[in-house]
Amino acid sequence: MSSKKHKALNEQKVVKQSHTISSNASEFIKKRHDKQTSSEELISNILKGNITALSQAITLIESTQPEHSKKAHDIILGCLPHANKSVRIGITGIPGVGKSTFIEALGLHLVNQQRKIAVLAVDPSSSLSKGSILGDKTRMESLVKSDLAFIRPSASGSSLGGVARKTRESIILCEAAGYDTILVETVGVGQSETAVHGMVDFFLLLKIAGAGDELQGIKRGIIEMADAIVINKADGDNIQKAKNAKVEFNRALHLYPAKDSGWAPTVSLCSALEQTGINDLWELIEGYLKQVNDNGYFSVNRIQQNKHWLTQTIDDRLKSDFYNKPQIKLELKQQMQLIEHGKTTPFVAADYLLSL
Secondary structure (H helix, E strand, O other), X not given: OHHHHHHHHHHHHHHHHHHHHHHHHHHHHHHHHHHHOOHHHHHHHHHOOOHXXXXXXXXXXXXXXXXXXXXXXXXXXXXXXXXXXXXXXXEEOXXXXXXXXXXXXXXXXXHOOOOOEEEEEEEOXXXXXXXXXXXXXXXXXXXXXXXXXXXXXXXXXXXXXXXXXXHXXXXXXXXXXXXXXEEEEOOOOOOHHHHHHOOXXXXXXXXXXXXXXXXXXXXXXXXXXXXXXXEEOOOHHHHHHHHHHHHHHHHHHOOOOOOOOOOOOEEEEOEOOOOEOHHHHHHHHHHHHHHHHHOOHHHHHHHHHHHHHHHHHHHHHHHHHHHOOHHHHHHHHHHHHHHHOOOOOHHHHHHHHXXX
């Protein structure tokens, strides 16, 4: 019996000693982690094309923690002089149109040409749980294996139209890391198309034949923003339907005024599954880029986009600062209660809160 008791005491001593070692190791790891994630070192590693550093930096700029804002700001400023050397392509379409399969097919085509591509794929967040699947890497199994490709899924959160709040800053970091082609995939619902259109050089709209959303797409004005429309899944028994849809969309394009870029949008067919039509599409994009570089629209558009994002950033910052004020948080709850009991109106309450 005493033998068992003695053994148990020894085990307790071992556990206590292990806890001490673990504590020291934890402190060592913490110091090492802090050292490795300094702004200067992250910037240096990003410029070397280090994917781990790039991922860490994007996580920082996506963070809503106030303590991360300063570091994220420093990283963006450090990377900015090395950015703006890529082609930015926005890709949108309704859920089920095959965006992930299409992006993988296009991405594989580009890496075969030794282009470095970054895919910023925004996954929809649940409005109830706020959770997000973030499954784009699993859907792009072949592309994710390439050393020339970087895939970053991000939860859309509550930002306008499902576009991640810091997607534009992520583009800057990817460009600084040496990626010459940035593909931005939108959720394909709400106003996400408008937001992405304001941060890319070429806007691509994916459609499928027979989805019944042709007229809906025209109503929402997405076609007006598109530089090209691609009818995906043009394979098997669906080929004739795809050809018919191409005719319909070509007719619709004639209803819209000419673009400032001087580019005439076109409609093409492709099958991401069979990887047909991908090469023709890329040649089309190259033709567009040559035209807008020759007529000067490319740089003018980038400048206009930067001006837009200046005002957008100010709006976002003012809104965030307003709602984060302790007094506003308290008064807002009280005004909500007054509205609930019919003792004030939304407009009077808003005037009162804005006057504080």
